[in-house]
Amino acid sequence: MTTQLALDTPRIDHADALTWLADQPPECARAVIYDPPYAVGSPVRGRDDGAAGSVAGPFGFLHRTLELSSHTLTPGGIVVIFADWRRMPDLAYIASMVGLRAATQVAWVRSRPGTGGLMRSAWDPILVAARGTADAIDRAAIPNVVHADYPSRRRHPYEKPSTVYQHILARVVRPGDLVLDPFAGSGSSAVAATAVGGVWRGCDIDPAYASAGLEAASRPAT
Template sequence: MTGNAKAPRKVIFNADCINVMQAFDAASVDFILTDPPYVTRYRARDGRTVANDDNGRWLRPAFRQMHRVLKDGGFCVSFYGWNRVDLFMDAWRAAGFRIVGHLVFRKCYASSTRFLRYEHEQAYLLAKGNPARPARPIPDVLDFPYTGNRLHPTQKPIEALAPLIEAFTQPGDLVLDPFCGSGSTLVAAHQLGRDWTGIELDNGHYRTASKRLAGQPQHRAAA
Protein backbone atom coordinates (compact mmCIF):
# COMPACT_ATOMS: atom_id res chain seq x y z
CA MET A 1 0.00 0.00 0.00
CA THR A 2 0.99 3.62 -0.34
CA GLY A 3 1.70 5.14 3.07
CA ASN A 4 -1.22 4.65 5.43
CA ALA A 5 -3.88 4.71 2.71
CA LYS A 6 -6.79 2.50 3.68
CA ALA A 7 -9.88 0.92 2.17
CA PRO A 8 -12.35 -1.49 3.77
CA ARG A 9 -11.39 -5.16 3.62
CA LYS A 10 -13.48 -8.33 3.54
CA VAL A 11 -16.76 -6.49 3.09
CA ILE A 12 -19.37 -6.29 0.34
CA PHE A 13 -21.31 -3.06 -0.16
CA ASN A 14 -24.85 -3.03 -1.56
CA ALA A 15 -24.66 0.39 -3.19
CA ASP A 16 -23.54 2.40 -6.21
CA CYS A 17 -19.82 1.75 -6.64
CA ILE A 18 -19.04 5.38 -7.50
CA ASN A 19 -20.40 6.59 -4.18
CA VAL A 20 -18.67 3.82 -2.23
CA MET A 21 -15.26 4.31 -3.82
CA GLN A 22 -15.41 8.06 -3.16
CA ALA A 23 -15.05 7.20 0.54
CA PHE A 24 -11.87 5.13 0.01
CA ASP A 25 -8.45 6.68 0.45
CA ALA A 26 -6.51 7.32 -2.74
CA ALA A 27 -4.00 4.59 -3.65
CA SER A 28 -5.54 2.16 -1.15
CA VAL A 29 -6.21 -0.85 -3.43
CA ASP A 30 -3.60 -3.23 -4.83
CA PHE A 31 -5.51 -4.76 -7.75
CA ILE A 32 -8.90 -4.36 -9.44
CA LEU A 33 -10.60 -7.21 -11.29
CA THR A 34 -14.10 -6.47 -12.52
CA ASP A 35 -16.81 -7.42 -14.97
CA PRO A 36 -18.90 -4.26 -15.45
CA PRO A 37 -22.13 -4.05 -17.47
CA TYR A 38 -21.33 -4.18 -21.18
CA VAL A 39 -23.83 -1.44 -22.15
CA THR A 40 -25.53 -3.88 -24.54
CA ARG A 41 -29.00 -4.24 -22.96
CA TYR A 42 -28.12 -7.86 -22.31
CA ARG A 43 -30.93 -10.30 -21.66
CA ALA A 44 -30.16 -13.90 -20.77
CA ARG A 45 -32.14 -16.79 -22.22
CA ASP A 46 -34.17 -16.94 -19.01
CA GLY A 47 -34.95 -13.21 -19.15
CA ARG A 48 -32.49 -12.00 -16.51
CA THR A 49 -30.88 -8.61 -17.12
CA VAL A 50 -27.95 -6.63 -15.68
CA ALA A 51 -28.39 -3.37 -13.76
CA ASN A 52 -27.22 -0.22 -15.63
CA ASP A 53 -26.60 -2.21 -18.81
CA ASP A 54 -28.93 0.14 -20.69
CA ASN A 55 -26.70 3.23 -20.40
CA GLY A 56 -23.04 4.27 -20.22
CA ARG A 57 -23.39 7.28 -17.93
CA TRP A 58 -21.57 5.49 -15.11
CA LEU A 59 -18.52 4.48 -17.18
CA ARG A 60 -16.32 7.57 -16.87
CA PRO A 61 -17.02 8.35 -13.19
CA ALA A 62 -16.65 4.69 -12.16
CA PHE A 63 -13.28 4.21 -13.84
CA ARG A 64 -12.12 7.61 -12.60
CA GLN A 65 -12.70 6.38 -9.05
CA MET A 66 -11.05 3.04 -9.80
CA HIS A 67 -7.94 4.84 -11.03
CA ARG A 68 -7.93 7.07 -7.94
CA VAL A 69 -8.17 4.24 -5.40
CA LEU A 70 -5.67 1.95 -7.19
CA LYS A 71 -2.11 2.25 -5.95
CA ASP A 72 0.50 3.69 -8.30
CA GLY A 73 2.05 0.85 -10.27
CA GLY A 74 -1.08 -1.28 -9.87
CA PHE A 75 -3.17 -3.13 -12.43
CA CYS A 76 -6.85 -3.26 -13.30
CA VAL A 77 -8.36 -6.06 -15.39
CA SER A 78 -11.71 -5.08 -16.88
CA PHE A 79 -14.01 -7.22 -18.98
CA TYR A 80 -15.92 -5.23 -21.61
CA GLY A 81 -18.48 -5.52 -24.38
CA TRP A 82 -16.70 -5.93 -27.73
CA ASN A 83 -19.31 -3.89 -29.60
CA ARG A 84 -18.99 -1.04 -27.08
CA VAL A 85 -15.20 -1.01 -26.92
CA ASP A 86 -15.14 2.66 -27.97
CA LEU A 87 -17.04 3.64 -24.82
CA PHE A 88 -14.78 1.59 -22.58
CA MET A 89 -11.56 2.83 -24.21
CA ASP A 90 -12.74 6.40 -23.77
CA ALA A 91 -13.49 5.84 -20.08
CA TRP A 92 -10.21 4.04 -19.37
CA ARG A 93 -8.08 6.66 -21.06
CA ALA A 94 -10.00 9.57 -19.57
CA ALA A 95 -9.42 8.07 -16.11
CA GLY A 96 -5.67 7.91 -16.71
CA PHE A 97 -5.18 4.18 -17.29
CA ARG A 98 -2.58 2.87 -19.73
CA ILE A 99 -3.66 -0.11 -21.82
CA VAL A 100 -0.89 -2.69 -21.52
CA GLY A 101 -2.48 -6.01 -22.49
CA HIS A 102 -5.49 -7.85 -23.86
CA LEU A 103 -6.88 -11.12 -22.55
CA VAL A 104 -9.03 -13.65 -24.36
CA PHE A 105 -10.96 -16.31 -22.45
CA ARG A 106 -11.71 -19.28 -24.64
CA LYS A 107 -15.02 -21.09 -24.13
CA CYS A 108 -15.89 -24.67 -25.04
CA TYR A 109 -19.39 -23.48 -25.99
CA ALA A 110 -21.08 -20.64 -27.85
CA SER A 111 -22.74 -18.05 -25.63
CA SER A 112 -24.76 -16.97 -28.67
CA THR A 113 -24.84 -17.53 -32.42
CA ARG A 114 -25.50 -14.69 -34.85
CA PHE A 115 -23.04 -13.75 -37.59
CA LEU A 116 -20.50 -15.93 -35.77
CA ARG A 117 -20.49 -18.46 -32.95
CA TYR A 118 -19.40 -16.34 -30.00
CA GLU A 119 -17.02 -18.61 -28.11
CA HIS A 120 -14.86 -16.23 -26.12
CA GLU A 121 -14.87 -13.43 -23.55
CA GLN A 122 -12.31 -10.64 -23.43
CA ALA A 123 -10.76 -8.18 -21.01
CA TYR A 124 -8.10 -5.50 -21.07
CA LEU A 125 -5.16 -5.21 -18.71
CA LEU A 126 -4.90 -1.60 -17.57
CA ALA A 127 -2.02 -0.04 -15.65
CA LYS A 128 -1.70 2.97 -13.38
CA GLY A 129 1.71 4.54 -13.79
CA ASN A 130 4.63 2.28 -14.67
CA PRO A 131 4.22 -1.05 -12.89
CA ALA A 132 6.92 -3.67 -12.69
CA ARG A 133 6.47 -6.67 -14.94
CA PRO A 134 5.17 -9.81 -13.23
CA ALA A 135 7.80 -12.37 -12.27
CA ARG A 136 5.85 -15.08 -14.10
CA PRO A 137 3.69 -13.55 -16.85
CA ILE A 138 0.59 -15.57 -17.65
CA PRO A 139 -0.67 -16.29 -21.18
CA ASP A 140 -3.06 -13.81 -22.75
CA VAL A 141 -5.38 -16.68 -23.72
CA LEU A 142 -7.01 -18.54 -20.83
CA ASP A 143 -9.66 -21.23 -20.54
CA PHE A 144 -13.16 -20.25 -19.45
CA PRO A 145 -15.07 -23.19 -17.91
CA TYR A 146 -18.84 -23.05 -18.12
CA THR A 147 -20.48 -21.90 -14.87
CA GLY A 148 -24.04 -22.51 -15.99
CA ASN A 149 -24.75 -18.88 -14.96
CA ARG A 150 -26.76 -20.21 -12.05
CA LEU A 151 -25.81 -17.42 -9.65
CA HIS A 152 -25.71 -14.51 -12.11
CA PRO A 153 -26.67 -14.05 -15.79
CA THR A 154 -23.02 -13.31 -16.72
CA GLN A 155 -21.29 -15.35 -14.00
CA LYS A 156 -17.52 -15.66 -14.42
CA PRO A 157 -15.71 -18.89 -13.44
CA ILE A 158 -13.32 -18.73 -10.51
CA GLU A 159 -10.87 -20.85 -12.50
CA ALA A 160 -10.50 -18.07 -15.09
CA LEU A 161 -10.06 -15.29 -12.53
CA ALA A 162 -7.64 -16.95 -10.12
CA PRO A 163 -4.60 -16.85 -12.49
CA LEU A 164 -5.02 -13.08 -12.85
CA ILE A 165 -5.10 -12.51 -9.10
CA GLU A 166 -2.13 -14.83 -8.60
CA ALA A 167 -0.09 -13.04 -11.30
CA PHE A 168 -0.72 -9.45 -10.24
CA THR A 169 -0.95 -9.61 -6.44
CA GLN A 170 0.80 -10.99 -3.38
CA PRO A 171 -0.79 -12.72 -0.36
CA GLY A 172 -2.43 -10.13 1.86
CA ASP A 173 -2.96 -7.62 -0.98
CA LEU A 174 -6.38 -6.02 -1.40
CA VAL A 175 -8.40 -7.01 -4.48
CA LEU A 176 -11.36 -4.78 -5.37
CA ASP A 177 -14.33 -5.67 -7.58
CA PRO A 178 -16.66 -2.65 -7.95
CA PHE A 179 -19.19 -4.70 -9.97
CA CYS A 180 -18.90 -7.92 -8.01
CA GLY A 181 -22.14 -9.65 -9.08
CA SER A 182 -22.32 -13.07 -7.45
CA GLY A 183 -18.82 -12.64 -5.95
CA SER A 184 -16.59 -14.81 -8.17
CA THR A 185 -13.65 -12.37 -7.98
CA LEU A 186 -13.97 -12.20 -4.20
CA VAL A 187 -14.09 -15.98 -3.82
CA ALA A 188 -11.00 -16.36 -6.03
CA ALA A 189 -9.15 -13.73 -3.99
CA HIS A 190 -10.18 -15.35 -0.71
CA GLN A 191 -9.04 -18.79 -1.83
CA LEU A 192 -5.63 -17.36 -2.77
CA GLY A 193 -5.07 -15.65 0.56
CA ARG A 194 -5.76 -12.13 -0.65
CA ASP A 195 -8.02 -9.62 1.05
CA TRP A 196 -11.04 -8.49 -0.94
CA THR A 197 -13.72 -5.84 -1.14
CA GLY A 198 -16.80 -6.00 -3.35
CA ILE A 199 -19.50 -3.56 -4.39
CA GLU A 200 -22.79 -4.61 -5.98
CA LEU A 201 -25.78 -2.44 -6.86
CA ASP A 202 -28.36 -5.21 -7.24
CA ASN A 203 -29.67 -6.39 -3.87
CA GLY A 204 -30.31 -9.93 -5.04
CA HIS A 205 -26.76 -10.40 -6.32
CA TYR A 206 -25.39 -8.69 -3.21
CA ARG A 207 -27.16 -11.27 -1.06
CA THR A 208 -25.88 -14.10 -3.28
CA ALA A 209 -22.29 -12.84 -3.02
CA SER A 210 -22.56 -12.32 0.75
CA LYS A 211 -23.87 -15.84 1.27
CA ARG A 212 -21.21 -17.27 -1.01
CA LEU A 213 -18.36 -15.57 0.85
CA ALA A 214 -19.79 -16.45 4.24
CA GLY A 215 -19.67 -20.10 3.21
CA GLN A 216 -15.99 -20.03 2.22
CA PRO A 217 -13.56 -21.95 4.46
CA GLN A 218 -10.51 -20.29 5.93
CA HIS A 219 -8.27 -19.50 2.97
CA ARG A 220 -5.32 -21.73 2.24
CA ALA A 221 -1.84 -20.34 2.40
CA ALA A 222 -0.63 -19.29 -1.02
CA ALA A 223 2.32 -21.25 -2.39
Protein backbone atom coordinates in the same frame (compact mmCIF):
# COMPACT_ATOMS: atom_id res chain seq x y z
CA MET B 1 1.70 0.69 0.25
CA THR B 2 -1.69 -0.93 -0.01
CA THR B 3 -4.02 -0.09 2.86
CA GLN B 4 -4.30 -3.08 5.18
CA LEU B 5 -7.86 -3.78 6.27
CA ALA B 6 -8.62 -5.93 9.30
CA LEU B 7 -11.10 -8.20 7.56
CA ASP B 8 -11.16 -11.91 8.30
CA THR B 9 -13.57 -12.67 5.46
CA PRO B 10 -14.48 -10.92 2.20
CA ARG B 11 -17.02 -8.16 2.63
CA ILE B 12 -19.71 -7.14 0.16
CA ASP B 13 -21.72 -3.97 0.64
CA HIS B 14 -25.17 -3.17 -0.64
CA ALA B 15 -24.37 0.07 -2.41
CA ASP B 16 -24.26 1.94 -5.70
CA ALA B 17 -20.87 1.60 -7.38
CA LEU B 18 -20.45 5.37 -7.81
CA THR B 19 -20.99 6.14 -4.14
CA TRP B 20 -19.04 3.13 -2.94
CA LEU B 21 -15.98 3.83 -5.09
CA ALA B 22 -16.00 7.50 -4.07
CA ASP B 23 -15.84 6.39 -0.42
CA GLN B 24 -12.69 4.28 -0.92
CA PRO B 25 -9.39 5.85 0.17
CA PRO B 26 -7.01 6.94 -2.59
CA GLU B 27 -4.26 4.46 -3.50
CA CYS B 28 -5.76 1.72 -1.34
CA ALA B 29 -6.09 -1.14 -3.85
CA ARG B 30 -3.72 -3.26 -5.91
CA ALA B 31 -6.49 -4.33 -8.30
CA VAL B 32 -10.05 -3.41 -9.24
CA ILE B 33 -12.35 -5.89 -10.95
CA TYR B 34 -14.40 -3.81 -13.38
CA ASP B 35 -17.37 -5.71 -14.82
CA PRO B 36 -20.09 -3.07 -15.21
CA PRO B 37 -23.46 -3.08 -17.00
CA TYR B 38 -21.88 -2.00 -20.28
CA ALA B 39 -24.83 -2.36 -22.66
CA VAL B 40 -25.86 0.96 -24.24
CA GLY B 41 -29.22 -0.25 -25.56
CA SER B 42 -30.88 -0.33 -22.15
CA PRO B 43 -30.90 2.04 -19.16
CA VAL B 44 -28.24 1.87 -16.45
CA ARG B 45 -29.64 1.56 -12.93
CA GLY B 46 -33.16 1.82 -14.35
CA ARG B 47 -32.74 5.37 -15.64
CA ASP B 48 -32.83 6.49 -19.29
CA ASP B 49 -31.28 9.94 -19.44
CA GLY B 50 -30.36 9.90 -23.10
CA ALA B 51 -31.79 12.10 -25.84
CA ALA B 52 -34.23 11.13 -28.60
CA GLY B 53 -34.84 7.69 -27.18
CA SER B 54 -31.14 6.77 -26.98
CA VAL B 55 -29.31 5.88 -23.79
CA ALA B 56 -26.32 8.18 -23.49
CA GLY B 57 -26.18 7.91 -19.69
CA PRO B 58 -24.14 4.69 -19.59
CA PHE B 59 -21.09 6.37 -21.13
CA GLY B 60 -20.99 8.97 -18.39
CA PHE B 61 -21.47 6.23 -15.83
CA LEU B 62 -18.62 4.16 -17.29
CA HIS B 63 -16.33 7.19 -17.41
CA ARG B 64 -16.98 8.18 -13.81
CA THR B 65 -16.69 4.67 -12.35
CA LEU B 66 -13.44 4.03 -14.25
CA GLU B 67 -12.11 7.39 -13.06
CA LEU B 68 -12.94 6.50 -9.46
CA SER B 69 -11.44 3.02 -9.90
CA SER B 70 -8.18 4.58 -11.11
CA HIS B 71 -8.19 6.86 -8.06
CA THR B 72 -8.20 3.84 -5.72
CA LEU B 73 -5.16 2.19 -7.31
CA THR B 74 -1.67 2.13 -5.92
CA PRO B 75 1.06 2.96 -8.47
CA GLY B 76 1.45 -0.18 -10.57
CA GLY B 77 -2.03 -1.39 -9.68
CA ILE B 78 -4.44 -2.67 -12.31
CA VAL B 79 -8.07 -2.47 -13.37
CA VAL B 80 -9.34 -5.72 -14.93
CA ILE B 81 -11.94 -4.57 -17.47
CA PHE B 82 -14.62 -6.94 -18.74
CA ALA B 83 -16.75 -6.21 -21.81
CA ASP B 84 -17.82 -7.84 -25.03
CA TRP B 85 -16.20 -7.04 -28.37
CA ARG B 86 -18.74 -4.30 -29.09
CA ARG B 87 -18.01 -2.23 -26.00
CA MET B 88 -14.31 -2.91 -25.39
CA PRO B 89 -13.02 -0.16 -27.76
CA ASP B 90 -15.14 2.40 -25.88
CA LEU B 91 -13.90 1.22 -22.49
CA ALA B 92 -10.28 1.19 -23.66
CA TYR B 93 -10.64 4.79 -24.80
CA ILE B 94 -12.33 5.84 -21.56
CA ALA B 95 -9.58 4.11 -19.57
CA SER B 96 -6.96 6.16 -21.40
CA MET B 97 -8.90 9.34 -20.63
CA VAL B 98 -8.73 8.68 -16.87
CA GLY B 99 -4.98 8.07 -16.83
CA LEU B 100 -4.83 4.29 -17.18
CA ARG B 101 -2.41 2.56 -19.53
CA ALA B 102 -3.23 -0.61 -21.43
CA ALA B 103 -0.94 -3.31 -20.01
CA THR B 104 -2.24 -6.37 -21.85
CA GLN B 105 -5.39 -7.94 -23.19
CA VAL B 106 -6.47 -11.41 -22.18
CA ALA B 107 -8.60 -13.74 -24.28
CA TRP B 108 -11.10 -15.66 -22.18
CA VAL B 109 -11.90 -18.79 -24.23
CA ARG B 110 -14.79 -21.16 -23.59
CA SER B 111 -15.38 -24.66 -24.93
CA ARG B 112 -19.16 -24.19 -24.86
CA PRO B 113 -20.08 -21.42 -27.31
CA GLY B 114 -22.89 -19.02 -26.55
CA THR B 115 -25.31 -17.20 -28.78
CA GLY B 116 -24.60 -15.44 -32.04
CA GLY B 117 -25.93 -14.88 -35.55
CA LEU B 118 -23.05 -15.06 -38.00
CA MET B 119 -20.91 -17.01 -35.52
CA ARG B 120 -21.43 -18.18 -31.96
CA SER B 121 -19.44 -16.44 -29.26
CA ALA B 122 -16.73 -18.62 -27.69
CA TRP B 123 -14.40 -15.96 -26.28
CA ASP B 124 -14.39 -12.48 -24.76
CA PRO B 125 -11.66 -9.86 -24.40
CA ILE B 126 -10.44 -8.70 -20.98
CA LEU B 127 -8.43 -5.47 -20.88
CA VAL B 128 -5.86 -5.09 -18.12
CA ALA B 129 -5.13 -1.38 -17.63
CA ALA B 130 -2.58 -0.10 -15.14
CA ARG B 131 -1.82 3.03 -13.20
CA GLY B 132 1.61 3.57 -14.69
CA THR B 133 3.47 0.34 -15.39
CA ALA B 134 1.81 -2.78 -14.04
CA ASP B 135 3.76 -4.08 -11.04
CA ALA B 136 4.08 -7.77 -11.97
CA ILE B 137 5.22 -10.15 -9.24
CA ASP B 138 7.76 -11.80 -11.52
CA ARG B 139 8.54 -12.33 -15.21
CA ALA B 140 7.15 -15.85 -15.48
CA ALA B 141 5.93 -16.78 -18.96
CA ILE B 142 2.20 -16.58 -18.31
CA PRO B 143 0.05 -16.68 -21.48
CA ASN B 144 -2.60 -14.04 -22.13
CA VAL B 145 -5.21 -16.73 -22.80
CA VAL B 146 -7.34 -18.39 -20.14
CA HIS B 147 -9.64 -21.36 -20.81
CA ALA B 148 -12.68 -21.60 -18.53
CA ASP B 149 -16.35 -22.34 -19.07
CA TYR B 150 -19.19 -20.58 -17.34
CA PRO B 151 -20.39 -22.32 -14.18
CA SER B 152 -23.09 -24.85 -15.03
CA ARG B 153 -25.42 -23.21 -12.49
CA ARG B 154 -24.83 -19.50 -12.40
CA ARG B 155 -26.06 -17.54 -9.38
CA HIS B 156 -25.94 -14.30 -11.41
CA PRO B 157 -26.66 -13.78 -15.14
CA TYR B 158 -23.10 -12.52 -15.73
CA GLU B 159 -21.21 -14.63 -13.19
CA LYS B 160 -17.64 -15.39 -14.30
CA PRO B 161 -15.65 -18.45 -13.20
CA SER B 162 -13.20 -17.55 -10.45
CA THR B 163 -10.30 -19.05 -12.44
CA VAL B 164 -10.60 -16.19 -14.94
CA TYR B 165 -9.95 -13.63 -12.21
CA GLN B 166 -7.25 -15.71 -10.57
CA HIS B 167 -5.26 -16.05 -13.81
CA ILE B 168 -4.83 -12.27 -13.82
CA LEU B 169 -4.74 -11.42 -10.11
CA ALA B 170 -1.95 -13.93 -9.47
CA ARG B 171 0.36 -11.70 -11.54
CA VAL B 172 0.05 -8.62 -9.33
CA VAL B 173 -1.66 -9.35 -6.00
CA ARG B 174 0.64 -10.07 -3.07
CA PRO B 175 -0.47 -11.29 0.37
CA GLY B 176 -2.50 -8.59 2.08
CA ASP B 177 -3.14 -6.54 -1.07
CA LEU B 178 -6.64 -5.16 -1.45
CA VAL B 179 -8.85 -6.14 -4.40
CA LEU B 180 -12.03 -4.13 -5.02
CA ASP B 181 -15.08 -5.21 -7.03
CA PRO B 182 -17.70 -2.46 -7.43
CA PHE B 183 -19.99 -4.74 -9.49
CA ALA B 184 -19.59 -7.84 -7.36
CA GLY B 185 -22.68 -9.78 -8.45
CA SER B 186 -22.27 -13.38 -7.30
CA GLY B 187 -18.99 -12.56 -5.53
CA SER B 188 -16.94 -15.10 -7.49
CA SER B 189 -14.02 -12.66 -7.76
CA ALA B 190 -13.67 -12.94 -3.97
CA VAL B 191 -12.73 -16.59 -4.34
CA ALA B 192 -9.87 -15.70 -6.68
CA ALA B 193 -8.64 -12.76 -4.59
CA THR B 194 -8.47 -14.77 -1.38
CA ALA B 195 -6.86 -17.71 -3.20
CA VAL B 196 -3.85 -15.52 -4.05
CA GLY B 197 -3.66 -14.07 -0.53
CA GLY B 198 -5.47 -10.82 -1.18
CA VAL B 199 -8.09 -8.97 0.86
CA TRP B 200 -11.35 -8.52 -1.04
CA ARG B 201 -14.15 -6.01 -0.77
CA GLY B 202 -17.09 -5.59 -3.11
CA CYS B 203 -20.45 -3.96 -3.52
CA ASP B 204 -23.60 -4.56 -5.52
CA ILE B 205 -26.65 -2.41 -6.01
CA ASP B 206 -28.98 -5.42 -5.79
CA PRO B 207 -29.36 -6.67 -2.20
CA ALA B 208 -30.26 -10.18 -3.39
CA TYR B 209 -26.99 -10.56 -5.26
CA ALA B 210 -25.07 -8.99 -2.41
CA SER B 211 -26.25 -11.87 -0.21
CA ALA B 212 -25.32 -14.39 -2.90
CA GLY B 213 -21.88 -12.86 -3.10
CA LEU B 214 -21.27 -13.34 0.59
CA GLU B 215 -22.09 -17.02 0.22
CA ALA B 216 -19.92 -17.43 -2.87
CA ALA B 217 -16.91 -15.85 -1.22
CA SER B 218 -16.50 -18.82 1.12
CA ARG B 219 -16.57 -21.45 -1.64
CA PRO B 220 -13.44 -22.95 -3.20
CA ALA B 221 -12.22 -21.84 -6.63
CA THR B 222 -13.63 -23.70 -9.65
